[in-house]
Amino acid sequence: MLQAIRSIFLFVVVIFMLTGCASMTFGDLFAGYAQQMQSVTIPAANGRFDQALQQVTEREISDTNYVLTLLEKGRLTHLAGDHNASKTYFNQASIYIVQQKLKAKLQLSQGVQNIGAMLSNDNAITYAVPDYEQSMLHSYQALNYLYLGNHEAALVEIRKANLVQRAALENNVDEINGAIASLLGDAELGWQSVSAKYPEMAEVIGEVKNGFQNAYTFYLSAVLYEASGELNDAYIDYKKALAIYPNNRSLQNDVLTMANKLGMTADLAQFEQRFGQYTQVDIENEGQIVVLYDEGLVKGRDEILLRLPVDTSQDEMRFYSLALPVYQESHQLSYCAQLSLNNKTLDFSQIVAVEALAAQTLKSQLPSLITRQVIRLITKEKMRKKLSKEAGDVGNILANLYNFASERADTRSWLTLPQSSNIVRSHLTPGKHRLSFTVGGMNKQIDVEIKASRITLVNITSMGNYIDYKTVNL
Amino acid sequence: MKSIIVSTVIGITVVALAGCANKTVVSYGDATAVETTDINFGSTDLQKVATQMTESLILSPVVGTLTADTRPIVFVERIKNKTSEHIDTESITDSISTKLLRSGKFRFVDMGRVAAVREQLNYQQNGGMVNPSKAIAFGKQVGAQYMLYGNLASIVKSTKDKTDVYYKFTMRLMDLESGLVEWADETEIRKTRETARVGW
Numbered sequence: 001m002l003q004a005i006r007s008i009f010l011f012v013v014v015i016f017m018l019t020g021c022a023s024m025t026f027g028d029l030f031a032g033y034a035q036q037m038q039s040v041t042i043p044a045a046n047g048r049f050d051q052a053l054q055q056v057t058e059r060e061i062s063d064t065n066y067v068l069t070l071l072e073k074g075r076l077t078h079l080a081g082d083h084n085a086s087k088t089y090f091n092q093a094s095i096y097i098v099q100q101k102l103k104a105k106l107q108l109s110q111g112v113q114n115i116g117a118m119l120s121n122d123n124a125i126t127y128a129v130p131d132y133e134q135s136m137l138h139s140y141q142a143l144n145y146l147y148l149g150n151h152e153a154a155l156v157e158i159r160k161a162n163l164v165q166r167a168a169l170e171n172n173v174d175e176i177n178g179a180i181a182s183l184l185g186d187a188e189l190g191w192q193s194v195s196a197k198y199p200e201m202a203e204v205i206g207e208v209k210n211g212f213q214n215a216y217t218f219y220l221s222a223v224l225y226e227a228s229g230e231l232n233d234a235y236i237d238y239k240k241a242l243a244i245y246p247n248n249r250s251l252q253n254d255v256l257t258m259a260n261k262l263g264m265t266a267d268l269a270q271f272e273q274r275f276g277q278y279t280q281v282d283i284e285n286e287g288q289i290v291v292l293y294d295e296g297l298v299k300g301r302d303e304i305l306l307r308l309p310v311d312t313s314q315d316e317m318r319f320y321s322l323a324l325p326v327y328q329e330s331h332q333l334s335y336c337a338q339l340s341l342n343n344k345t346l347d348f349s350q351i352v353a354v355e356a357l358a359a360q361t362l363k364s365q366l367p368s369l370i371t372r373q374v375i376r377l378i379t380k381e382k383m384r385k386k387l388s389k390e391a392g393d394v395g396n397i398l399a400n401l402y403n404f405a406s407e408r409a410d411t412r413s414w415l416t417l418p419q420s421s422n423i424v425r426s427h428l429t430p431g432k433h434r435l436s437f438t439v440g441g442m443n444k445q446i447d448v449e450i451k452a453s454r455i456t457l458v459n460i461t462s463m464g465n466y467i468d469y470k471t472v473n474l
Numbered sequence: 475m476k477s478i479i480v481s482t483v484i485g486i487t488v489v490a491l492a493g494c495a496n497k498t499v500v501s502y503g504d505a506t507a508v509e510t511t512d513i514n515f516g517s518t519d520l521q522k523v524a525t526q527m528t529e530s531l532i533l534s535p536v537v538g539t540l541t542a543d544t545r546p547i548v549f550v551e552r553i554k555n556k557t558s559e560h561i562d563t564e565s566i567t568d569s570i571s572t573k574l575l576r577s578g579k580f581r582f583v584d585m586g587r588v589a590a591v592r593e594q595l596n597y598q599q600n601g602g603m604v605n606p607s608k609a610i611a612f613g614k615q616v617g618a619q620y621m622l623y624g625n626l627a628s629i630v631k632s633t634k635d636k637t638d639v640y641y642k643f644t645m646r647l648m649d650l651e652s653g654l655v656e657w658a659d660e661t662e663i664r665k666t667r668e669t670a671r672v673g674w
Contacts (some may be wrong), residue, residue, distance in 0.1 A: 102512075102669070152555050159558035167632055 032411035033065065033123070034300030040072065041415050045297050047466025049080035064126045067096045068412060071129070071137065075416040079461060083144045090141040097129050121323070122372065122410035131168040131212035132357040133414045135161045139217045142224065143459065146472050155228060158221040168212035198306065198366070204327045204359040211361030215244040216352035216421045222254070223290050227455045227474030231262055241351070248349045250425050286427045287450035293337055293460045296419035298354045301325040301362065303409040320381070322373050323409040327359040335440035339424050341433065348422035358413055369410070442467060449473070513639055513667040515561045523643045523661050524569035530659040531647065532577050537657055541579040548574070549583045549618035557628035557641070583618050620656070621648045637667045
């Protein structure tokens with residue numbers, strides 16, 4: 001009995017040692033990230049950002065989830081209106097991400113982490129910030145710089161975001177195909193049986209084709225380029241955003257306007273065929289308003305347990321459970337938002353559904369995730385056998401308990417991102433205007449000042465009963 | 475058996491701790507030494523850009539005739555940062571204007587301190603503390619004849635194994651009266667970084 005307890009204890013110590021310089025908190029070993037974060041997301045979902053901020057767990061730089069803490073804090077301070085603090089957090093996160101990227105191809109510490117993860121769960125592996133989260137990070141950082149009055153730095157962040165998206169496009173395709181091919185070659189791992197039981201997530205993903213092309217970033221980038229007079233760059237990014245959301249009326253109009261302005265007659269004719277005739281409105285001396293509306297908070301990953309039959313060496317079937325992260329069908333309600341100005345009502349159109357990007361990213365990670373999970377299952381089963389041999393039934397029970405408790409899916413993701421972002425855009429005469437924003441029975445008056453031939457950016461955030469907005473003249 | 479486990483744990487602990495430990499060493503170095511800490515815009519790039527630009531400007535024949543019997547008054551507009559890094563471009567213009575001043579061929583007006591000058595002149599004129607006959611009057615400054623401005627652009631490409639950064643720094647000198655660009659030059663910098671194969 002004593003020996004068994006000692007073995008288990010040593011075993012847990014070894015896991016913590018094995019993670020090497022990277023550490024995980026005790027909570028991470030037995031509870032998923034999404035579950036731990038509930039004390040943050042619940043107040044945040046009701047607009048109590050300061051309270052949420054206090055609930056974010058402090059983590060050391062060596063912690064495997066360190067960068068997530070920075071991201072959550074950066075977004076919460078951004079929402080709370082403390083743009084200097086937000087800038088600092090996002091800056092730290094972005095330095096951390098670059099450092100991770102620069103690391104050697106074959107990392108000894110990663111090998112050690114993987115062994116640690118074999119014996120516990122994927123939370124022992126340093127969180128790799130997915131591409132969509134990186135592009136969102138740079139987008140919010142750009143907004144921070146805009147609110148602080150530094151337009152040039154905002155454009156630098158936009159370029160960083162575009163670099164992330166371009167690199168993702170080049171690198172990801174081969175990687176995903178490679179992972180699936182190598183997995184299919186190894187039929188023993190039961191990819192078929194797992195994927196047959198794993199939910200499709202089709203409803204969450206919708207029409208999103210990959211997890212890294214983020215139309216929100218392209219759109220913000222295009223608007224900023226347009227405001228700074230770099231119309232060619234703006235045109236390219238409007239087109240990229242349109243490629244992701246081809247049915248977005250606002251984007252169609254932007255592309256047509258820009259093609260017309262730049263004299264791209266061939267392009268214009270082609271786009272007019274797709275979207276209808278472009279009629280140039282007389283906009284002499286008028287200003288423009290661009291409204292970005294961030295709705296709610298993104299849903300976290302859920303955990304599902306799959307029961308898998310595995311043939312043991314004694315030719316008996318045993319069932320093992322695999323914990324895998326999944327995005328469940330969304331039951332979050334999305335209200336139709338409207339903006340009224342000068343007696344006309346404009347509808348918002350979606351520019352990003354963060355959950356769809358997240359689910360698509362998860363889907364592309366699944367092959368390697370399942371491989372690790374199956375290897376982990378075998379490792380843990382070996383440990384159980386060894387313990388039951390050494391310490392009898394008690395060892396067996398303890399090992400089973402440990403295996404059960406430590407079998408946790410990797411539910412880590414940036415949870416304070418919005419559920420979706422939507423856009424609306426219109427021309428207005430220069431001067432002060434009062435707009436009315438309506439969503440789900442709630443109403444908010446928005447005061448903006450429009451300047452001649454300039455763009456005014458309005459960023460509205462709504463969560464639960466909370467609505468707030470921020471404006472900046474570009 | 476037990477002793478093996480214990481010694482393994484101790485061994486791993488030692489390795490893990492040694493991996494984390496690092497000694498802090500402070501030392502002085504050469505300010506103009508080549509710096510290759512990372513691939514980002516660094517001190518070597520700044521020095522290279524500033525030196526090449528000033529040399530090109532001073533040695534250019536057009537500028538030679540401009541500065542033959544007079545010292546033209548120049549103001550530095552700014553260097554527009556069009557890269558994907560946060561770079562203090564004011565630091566580049568500072569280096570360039572300092573080098574040009576040192577050459578003795580140009581004179582500069584500093585637009586960055588106009589507000590401070592106005593405040594000081596206001597104090598001298600209206601503060602009631604300065605002898606009115608010795609206070610500096612408004613409207614006596616001389617205006618710039620030339621404007622120095624530029625762009626810093628970059629192209630970044632990266633794969634898993636390699637990152638390549640190309641910087642292009644362009645500078646121009648404009649005659650404010652005629653609007654003619656009297657001088658222009660560019661400097662290019664290319665840097666590559668290869669990812670290490672094995673590391674901690």
